[in-house]
Amino acid sequence: MIIATWNVNSIKVRADNVVRWLEEVKPDVLCLQEIKSIDENFPNEKFEDLGYNVAVHGQKTYNGVAILSKHPIEDVTKGLPGNNTDEQARYLEAVITTDQEVVRVASIYLPNGNPVESAKYPYKLEWMDHLIARANSLLEFEEPFVLAGDYNVIPTDDDVHNPSGWWGDALYRQETLDKYRTLIELGLTDAFRTCHAQPHRYSFWDYQAGAWQKDHGIRIDHLLLSPQAADLIKGADIDAHTRGWEKPSDHVPAWVELNL
DNA sequence: ATGCCGGGCGAAGCCCGA
Numbered sequence: 001m002i003i004a005t006w007n008v009n010s011i012k013v014r015a016d017n018v019v020r021w022l023e024e025v026k027p028d029v030l031c032l033q034e035i036k037s038i039d040e041n042f043p044n045e046k047f048e049d050l051g052y053n054v055a056v057h058g059q060k061t062y063n064g065v066a067i068l069s070k071h072p073i074e075d076v077t078k079g080l081p082g083n084n085t086d087e088q089a090r091y092l093e094a095v096i097t098t099d100q101e102v103v104r105v106a107s108i109y110l111p112n113g114n115p116v117e118s119a120k121y122p123y124k125l126e127w128m129d130h131l132i133a134r135a136n137s138l139l140e141f142e143e144p145f146v147l148a149g150d151y152n153v154i155p156t157d158d159d160v161h162n163p164s165g166w167w168g169d170a171l172y173r174q175e176t177l178d179k180y181r182t183l184i185e186l187g188l189t190d191a192f193r194t195c196h197a198q199p200h201r202y203s204f205w206d207y208q209a210g211a212w213q214k215d216h217g218i219r220i221d222h223l224l225l226s227p228q229a230a231d232l233i234k235g236a237d238i239d240a241h242t243r244g245w246e247k248p249s250d251h252v253p254a255w256v257e258l259n260l
Numbered sequence: 261a262t263g264c265c266g267g268g269c270g271a272a273g274c275c276c277g278a
Binding site: 113114206220247 | 261262263264265266267268275276277278
């Protein structure tokens with residue numbers, strides 16, 4: 001089973017690229033972020049035509065997350081449990097069931113947090129606290145789950161083209177990394193990093209200043225696996241080639257294949 | 261370059277992203 005994540009930066013503009021990638025890779029599940037669409041305007045039909053079920057937690061203009069799945073989508077949760085006052089659509093969780101197996105999947109759009117001296121940064125840190133609490137609760141079930149999405153966190157120097165230039169940014173500073181480490185140390189596994197030791201593999205390149213052409217990227221889109229899911233890892237990768245397509249998102253798909 | 265692109269909104273120019 002292939003489970004993927006992709007920040008598409010507007011589903012309206014990116015629907016055809018998503019269809020193209022779905023036909024190419026045929027993932028079982030695709031978590032989408034930054035759809036920038038309300039539920040009613042999400043192009044369900046384009047994905048249903050390819051055999052995907054659709055769950056959407058949308059929002060007008062900003063944010064918005066969705067899950068596409070070839071298998072039934074059950075037990076859908078919109079918003080981070082325990083974070084009921086959050087006005088921003090950044091979390092969608094569901095249970096994916098196959099004939100044999102069950103895997104829980106969350107589509108996550110973690111706040112950017114810049115500028116760090118604004119209220120946006122404490123909002124990011126508090127949002128991470130809620131995510132940590134949710135992961136902790138899910139771990140008690142001792143079942144396979146995948147928390148997939150745009151984390152807006154650069155985990156290490158190996159995940160950024162210019163570490164010293166980025167240090168201090170909301171994506172790459174001590175308080176952010178402390179929270180991220182707390183999440184990981186609950187017992188989660190970074191799917192890409194456990195399969196690839198090579199540094200400087202990225203999932204985002206800015207639209208500006210020729211960042212893609214110069215490979216000035218960062219790795220901020222992650223699939224974090226519970227121990228029961230990590231035991232099933234067959235492979236993982238990042239599909240950078242979509243960044244070279246016409247009308248690309250600034251993010252590219254990342255995926256994990258599980259023996260499910 | 262604390263916004264050079266790109267998208268939303270809405271019909272010019274501002275807000276937002278990482």
